[in-house]
Amino acid sequence: MGKMENTKYGTQWGELTINVILRKLQAAKRSKYSRALHCKCAVMDATLGKKEVRLFLCKRKKAEKWSVLVTTGLKLNFMKHTAFYAMRWGIEAFYEDTKRNLGLSDCSCRNITSQTAYAVLVTIRYNIMAYVSGSTIMRQSVDCSEICTQA
Numbered sequence: 001m002g003k004m005e006n007t008k009y010g011t012q013w014g015e016l017t018i019n020v021i022l023r024k025l026q027a028a029k030r031s032k033y034s035r036a037l038h039c040k041c042a043v044m045d046a047t048l049g050k051k052e053v054r055l056f057l058c059k060r061k062k063a064e065k066w067s068v069l070v071t072t073g074l075k076l077n078f079m080k081h082t083a084f085y086a087m088r089w090g091i092e093a094f095y096e097d098t099k100r101n102l103g104l105s106d107c108s109c110r111n112i113t114s115q116t117a118y119a120v121l122v123t124i125r126y127n128i129m130a131y132v133s134g135s136t137i138m139r140q141s142v143d144c145s146e147i148c149t150q151a
Helices: 018-027 078-100 112-133
Strands: 009-011 014-016 031-034 039-048 051-059 067-071
Touching: 009 018, 014 018, 018 039, 018 051, 051 078, 067 078, 078 112
Parallel strands: none
Antiparallel strands: 009 014, 009 039, 031 039, 039 051, 051 067
16 A cells, blocks of 8 residues: 655646645546445556556545555455555464564564464464454454563
8 A cells, every 4th residue: 555645746737746646536527436446446547757657546435534555566456455555454464463463563582483383372362362352353452471581
């Protein structure tokens, strides 16, 4: 996901921020409603620095703010990118939860075997916590003791 801030993208209208691009796309009536995704979306090819990117702007409800997905994959359409992003989001949520709540990033082992064992134990704890809580995203911090020993 991109930020709706001050990043400027090269467009056919010049160097513009996402908010200005969005207003121009809406004025040109280039935003459409997707029945499959239940959201309003707009697509724009642009450049970020020297790299060609595609901007997917979408919002689900009228009161909701627009979100932007920036990608370098120029051949795939909005539906394919959304499907890939949805698959990737589960992985991102896993890493965020294990780093923040289960101490995945706290391992200070020097031995690769110990690091692998630590990662496996954190993953097992994550699966147990997800099973107990009934969801894949943990809501509270968990007190985790040191698992690996210094090698």
